[in-house]
Amino acid sequence: MSQLVTPRRATRSSTADPVSPNSPSGSRPKSTPRRQPVPTAAAKEEEGEHERSTVDALLEALPGRRAQATDLLRLLAPAPALPLLLHGGAATGKTRALLLALRHVRPRPRRVAYAALRSLPSPRALFASLLTQLSPPSSSSSSRLRIPDKPSDFVAALRDALAGLSAQGEAMYLVFDNLEVVRSWDKGGQLLALLLRLYDLLRLPQVVLVYVSSATPDAYYSMTGSVEPNHIYFPDYTVDEVRDILMRGHPNPKLYSSFLSVALKPLFRVTRRVDELVAALEPLFRRYCEPLGDLKAVPDESIKRRLFEHIQPHLAVALNETFSVPTRTSVDECKDRSSGGKASSKRRFGSRDDLLTELEFHMSVSAKYLLLSAFLASRNPATLDAALFDSTGGSDNHRRKRKSSQASMNMKDTMAEEMLLKGPGTFPLERLLAIFQCITSVSEDYLGDVECPDSMMNGSGMTGLMSDVLLQLSTLCNSNFLSKSRSCPLEGSARYRSNIDEDLALKVARSVSFPSLKYIYRR
Amino acid sequence: MVAAVSVPSQAQTVLRGRLCDPAFVHSALRSSPDTNYSKLKYLVASSVSEACNNSVLLLGPRGCGKAAVVDMVLDDLRKEHPDAISVIRLNGMLHNDDNCAMKEIARQLCLEHQLSFSKMASSDDNTEFMIDMLRECGLAHKTILFVLEEFDLFAQGKQRLLYSLLDAMQSLTSQAVVIGVSCRLDADQLLEKRVRSRFSHRKLLFISPSLDDIQLLVEHLLILAKDSGLPAKYITDYNSRLTSIFSDKKFKGCLNSLMDADATTSNILRFLFRAVSYMDVESGFPSIESFLKALSSMQRQPKMDSLQDLSILELYILVCMHRLEDKEQSSYNFTSIMKEYRSIQDAYKTSDKYASTVCFRAFEHLLDRELISFGDNRGRNQALEYRPVKLLISSRELAQSLKLNTTCPVVLQKLFDRERYM
Numbered sequence: 001m002s003q004l005v006t007p008r009r010a011t012r013s014s015t016a017d018p019v020s021p022n023s024p025s026g027s028r029p030k031s032t033p034r035r036q037p038v039p040t041a042a043a044k045e046e047e048g049e050h051e052r053s054t055v056d057a058l059l060e061a062l063p064g065r066r067a068q069a070t071d072l073l074r075l076l077a078p079a080p081a082l083p084l085l086l087h088g089g090a091a092t093g094k095t096r097a098l099l100l101a102l103r104h105v106r107p108r109p110r111r112v113a114y115a116a117l118r119s120l121p122s123p124r125a126l127f128a129s130l131l132t133q134l135s136p137p138s139s140s141s142s143s144r145l146r147i148p149d150k151p152s153d154f155v156a157a158l159r160d161a162l163a164g165l166s167a168q169g170e171a172m173y174l175v176f177d178n179l180e181v182v183r184s185w186d187k188g189g190q191l192l193a194l195l196l197r198l199y200d201l202l203r204l205p206q207v208v209l210v211y212v213s214s215a216t217p218d219a220y221y222s223m224t225g226s227v228e229p230n231h232i233y234f235p236d237y238t239v240d241e242v243r244d245i246l247m248r249g250h251p252n253p254k255l256y257s258s259f260l261s262v263a264l265k266p267l268f269r270v271t272r273r274v275d276e277l278v279a280a281l282e283p284l285f286r287r288y289c290e291p292l293g294d295l296k297a298v299p300d301e302s303i304k305r306r307l308f309e310h311i312q313p314h315l316a317v318a319l320n321e322t323f324s325v326p327t328r329t330s331v332d333e334c335k336d337r338s339s340g341g342k343a344s345s346k347r348r349f350g351s352r353d354d355l356l357t358e359l360e361f362h363m364s365v366s367a368k369y370l371l372l373s374a375f376l377a378s379r380n381p382a383t384l385d386a387a388l389f390d391s392t393g394g395s396d397n398h399r400r401k402r403k404s405s406q407a408s409m410n411m412k413d414t415m416a417e418e419m420l421l422k423g424p425g426t427f428p429l430e431r432l433l434a435i436f437q438c439i440t441s442v443s444e445d446y447l448g449d450v451e452c453p454d455s456m457m458n459g460s461g462m463t464g465l466m467s468d469v470l471l472q473l474s475t476l477c478n479s480n481f482l483s484k485s486r487s488c489p490l491e492g493s494a495r496y497r498s499n500i501d502e503d504l505a506l507k508v509a510r511s512v513s514f515p516s517l518k519y520i521y522r523r
Numbered sequence: 524m525v526a527a528v529s530v531p532s533q534a535q536t537v538l539r540g541r542l543c544d545p546a547f548v549h550s551a552l553r554s555s556p557d558t559n560y561s562k563l564k565y566l567v568a569s570s571v572s573e574a575c576n577n578s579v580l581l582l583g584p585r586g587c588g589k590a591a592v593v594d595m596v597l598d599d600l601r602k603e604h605p606d607a608i609s610v611i612r613l614n615g616m617l618h619n620d621d622n623c624a625m626k627e628i629a630r631q632l633c634l635e636h637q638l639s640f641s642k643m644a645s646s647d648d649n650t651e652f653m654i655d656m657l658r659e660c661g662l663a664h665k666t667i668l669f670v671l672e673e674f675d676l677f678a679q680g681k682q683r684l685l686y687s688l689l690d691a692m693q694s695l696t697s698q699a700v701v702i703g704v705s706c707r708l709d710a711d712q713l714l715e716k717r718v719r720s721r722f723s724h725r726k727l728l729f730i731s732p733s734l735d736d737i738q739l740l741v742e743h744l745l746i747l748a749k750d751s752g753l754p755a756k757y758i759t760d761y762n763s764r765l766t767s768i769f770s771d772k773k774f775k776g777c778l779n780s781l782m783d784a785d786a787t788t789s790n791i792l793r794f795l796f797r798a799v800s801y802m803d804v805e806s807g808f809p810s811i812e813s814f815l816k817a818l819s820s821m822q823r824q825p826k827m828d829s830l831q832d833l834s835i836l837e838l839y840i841l842v843c844m845h846r847l848e849d850k851e852q853s854s855y856n857f858t859s860i861m862k863e864y865r866s867i868q869d870a871y872k873t874s875d876k877y878a879s880t881v882c883f884r885a886f887e888h889l890l891d892r893e894l895i896s897f898g899d900n901r902g903r904n905q906a907l908e909y910r911p912v913k914l915l916i917s918s919r920e921l922a923q924s925l926k927l928n929t930t931c932p933v934v935l936q937k938l939f940d941r942e943r944y945m
Contacts, residue, residue, distance in 0.1 A: 071820075074800040078536050080543035082796050087825070089832055089892060152617035152627060193616060200590075201614065205543060215893060216825035224616060227789065230797055233823055236832035269835040270881055271888070320878035420858045423909030499906055501879075 058104045062097050063248065064241035071232050072101040077109075079171035080205040083198075083227060085220075086212045088234030091275045094212050095177055097234070102173060110170035118178040123191050127154045130174070134161040151194050155201050166206040173208050174198075180215035193224040200227055236272050239264065245274060246281070254298045259288050262308055263315055270319060280318055287314050359507045367472045368508050369443070371498075372516065373435040374482050375505040378424035378498035380521040382431065388519055389438040426485045426495040429473075436469065443514060530757050531807035537751055538799045541744055542792050545591035551743050552592070559727045563702075564596045566725070570700050571600065571607055571666045576692040578701040578722050580674065582708050583729025586789030589704050592729075593670055608666050609635040615673030621683045625649040628669075632656050654691050661696040674703035678713040685714065689721040731786040737778060740788070742769065744795060745809075757807070764808045773811055777818050784822075794821060826916055829892050830924035836877060836885045838931060839864060842939050844895065844914050845921060854898060854911040857886055871934050883908070 058069045075084055086094045102112055113133040120126045128147045131154075148154045166172055182192045194201075199209055209229075213220075217231055237245065243260055250256045263284055267277055288311045289295055292303070299307065363371070380388065476482045477496075485497050502520075509516035541547045552560040563579065570577040581589045600608055611631045618624040626642075629649040633640035636656075644652070660667055669688060671677055677685055692699045703710065714722060732740065745765055747758045768774050781794055797817035802809050833841070843863040847855045861879060868876040887907075889895045898911040914921075925931050925939055 075797070078539070080540055082543060082793060089829070150617075150623060152614075152623060155617060190616075197616065201617070205540070214891070216829065218825060219893065228793065230793060231820070231823065233825070233828055235828060269875065270877060271836070271885065272832065272834045273888070276884075320881055322880050322884050417859075420862060421854065421856060421909070421911075423856075423858075423905060 054104050054106065058100060061100055062093065063244050064237050065093060065097055065234070068097060068232055068234055069101065072097060073105060075230055075232070076101060076173075076208065076210070077105040077171065078107060079208055081208045083209040083211065083229035084232065085217060085229040086210070086232050086234060087216055088214065089236050089273070090214050091273045092234040092236055094214075094234050098175065098210060098212060102175075107170065109173050111165055112173045112175065114175045114177065116177050117181050123151075123185065123187065124149060126191075127157075131157055131161060134158070134165060136164065151191070155194070155198075158198075159202055159204070162202065162204055162207055166204060171206050171208055173210060175210045175212065177212045179211045179213040180219065183215075183219070189222070192220065193222055196220060196222075196229075197224065197227065237274060239268050242268070242272075242274055242277065246278070252296055252298075255289070255292075255295070256285070258299055258304050258307070259285055259311075262311060263288075266315060266319060280321075284311065284314060284318055287311060359511050363508070364472070365512060366469060367476065368512050369440055369514075370432075370436055370469060370472050371476060371481055371500065371508055372505060372512075372514060373432055373439055374427075374476070374496065374498040375500055376439075376516075376519050377427040377432050377435055380519070381425070382427070384521055385431070385435070389435060424498050426497045428491075428493050428495050430493070432473075432496065433469070439514070443512070529804065529807070530753060531802070531804045534747065534751075534753055534757070534761065534807075535799060535802055535804065537747070537753070538745065539796065542796045542799065545588070546595060546598070548740075548744065548788070548792065549588050549591045549595060551740065552588075553595070559729060560592045560595060562727060563592060564599060567596055567600060567668070567700055567702070568603070570698075571604055574661075574664060574666070574698050576697060576699055577725075578689065578692070578703070579725040579727065580703045580705065580711055581727050581729065582705055582710060584731060584787060585706050586787030587729040587731055588788055589729050590672065593702060593704060597668070597670075607664065608668055609660070610668045610670065611635075612670045613672070613677075615671065615676030619676045619679065621681070622646040622649075624677075624684045625653070628653055632667075650687055653687075657691050657697040657699060658694070661698045664698070666698045666700060669699060669701045671701065671703045674705035675707040675710045675713055677703075678710065682715050682718050685718050686721075689718060693721060732788060734778070734782060737782065737786075737791055738769075740791065741778070741795065745799075761808055764810075768809060768811050768814070771811055774814060777814055780822075781818065794818065797821065826894070826920060827924060829894060830916065830920065831927060832892075833889075833894075833924075834885065835875060835930065835932065835935075836882065837889055838925070838928070838935060839867075839875060840882065840885055840889060841894070841914070841916075841921060842925075842935055843867065844912070845918060845939065848914065854913075856911050857883065857908040860886075860912075867938060871938075873932065873934050875932070 055070060055073060058073065059066055062069050072084075072086075075081060086098060088094055099114075102109060111134065113130055115126055115129055117126065120129060124147060131147065148157055162172060176195060179192070179195070182188045182195065185191065195211075211229060243257075243264060246260060246264075247253055247256060260281075263281060264277070267280055271277065288307055291307060291310050292299075297303075473482070477484060481500055482496050482498055485495050505520075506516060549560070552558050559581070563581070566577060566579055581593065583589055597608075597610060609632075611628055613624055613627060618627050625646050626644075626649055629644065629652050630640050632638070632653065657667060688699075688701060691697055692701070707713070708728075711719065711722065711724065711726065746762055747753065749755065749758060751758065781790065784790075794814075794817055797820065798809070798814045801813035801816050803813070840860060843860050844855070847859060847863055852859070861882060864882065865876075867873075886895075890897075894916055895912050895914055898913045922939065925936055
């Protein structure tokens, strides 16, 4: 996944300076860095071609976006223009299309000020960012620029800065990216109303406002009466468009297209976002090419069939993962892949269950027991503790065998539903420690034949596990396995809640050979 | 080398400039009598010439040209009485804090009269300054015009600014006119008793234009006059084509459907702007297709568009939520959705059975697109899987999107329909 380093967004300096032809391509291209951005188009620009090749150059750089690109070029220039709102899902190329279009638009804009609202923490930072970009380059120190606090001062300062710049009559573009994050800011509603009415407040015909948002326009209807902007919608890419995007500039198109014809459609059923697809397809492609000695080979039918059979189990696994974390077991598996690894891999990939048999990370034994006790404390109602954790340390199975009547079965059904709805329950610290002591005293009997090389553990037994239990508790809280919830209003003691699901708890239990099934309360 | 700008692009520039210029848009009002423009102009001009105080409210829905009319009147007055007026503009959205408003008034007064403005002055100082300036200007026979936009926002809170302003106007020496612009038709009811008693209850009501007015407006905006700086032959061709489009039934239908949704001037301007931008520069003349295309791009339904962009797994989750709602479960969360999903997969054995983490990622995508949302406001206390969620789309929209989706598996459609007949 580290290969998918998204190339750096166009920084303010590169977007504010539209005359440099070789500035890096716009932000967040869908492709990995090896694809060529727009050097050929940039070279053509300098010759002053007419509109048709401008559109073509833009379309070349934006696959599958013909309608949106033409709309952008027509609506953005020449000034004056009504404000524009680009909306669409995430990773649909809105920012990139806009910045490329601004570079291709005729006549050349005087200045483009870009406010990346996602990276600005507060309204004041937004004001600072815009005013710094619009201030004339002759002003040496930014400390002389007083950053306004109030919106009214900001509008006045903005008007002054823009009026100073637009003396020549060329257009200036203000771009607000990720407008939807303003809704969650402190006093965001006011600021959003201000930004959307900026066209009215500024009354400068040479300034064009462009908003980019991944929320739909009906999120911005408010009573403050903004000048409603022109909308351009960016739909998600279809399968064919994604295939075109991924195929661009690949060194071995035939191999890659045969791979995509196998792998793309199933992954497309899960998610349509191009960045997630690329992240999933990269490691799969590496696996696909493994049987091939030479990456430049052009496959024929028999090779394709062989590769297909090779990739099939890995594809099934990839469909059930959101991202793959290379673990030690998988690395070892790669090493002894050629030797006897195939049998184990088949066992591993055989079922589509998401329950892998091993825990993928390491925890100390006391932490594991603490986690288990937290899970049991959250899962079981407190009234069952006496029954489950009696002095013999085991649960009394005789109680379970009582014949259940219809009414009690209905009640159990509703309790199961409630448990689904409410989620894990909270428990006080004392209960957690009590269960922990119980469990560890039980498992001491089982620990006799545990292959633990640590002699201190065998010697001190239970005290070894109990010594740093409070430290372990705070570690688990910090790693979000437990969370602290509101303290009880009557007693004032802290209450905790476990955040792990049953699969992880069972994995942890299996790794310490703890008979968890006896203790988990089921319907 | 600069390529020669072709005549159609020049025409396009001229038209776009017109559409973005409110003074041009409403300039037809200057000629017709008995409009709000003429009434306002008469009112303000008479106050200026007779040296008396006055106040007026302009009320009307958004986008009906109130601010444009005020600007036109002010422009006219500046031409007629160049030295006799000074204008102070305040906006309720920006200056709703009284101190801030006072500071802004003082700043603008200083700017107009070339005095130096001190940012450190307190609010009382600013108020005193304003009263003094009013008196001075009154003695010099200069009228100060206060334009208060978003007037209803000034009427929130204590209304200190309004009171001091209207009170200052009561003295003999001052000459001021207060023009309030608001979209709330009951803006004067919001005033306190003492403020209202000082306010002359003059109101000018703006209404959305009728269909005939819109027709006239469109012609006024798009027909090129002889002196537009373009070759005469092009102008005549262009105008003839345009008139033939205007008489086309499809165009009338276009305008009707536009007016059904939103009949304000700003909506019409947006539509015309888009149509002009879509004008084909090669042929150089407008066509009915550009108008129809502009209309269709303005009439998109964002939620239906988002629904078409979903992956199959996300559609499954939506259908599961819909089934849960049909089963009259009042609140449900991600774990109950997963339970429903697994029961469907066990019953139908489809190929779309995915792990819980993958489903959760699809769930988060749906949250990002705002097709579903959390039902509580509690925020951080619970894990996301346990917070109650609800659908933000109606079942009709979901049904329609399933039909329109070509890659939707048949079993999904069946699952959705089946519950209707149970």
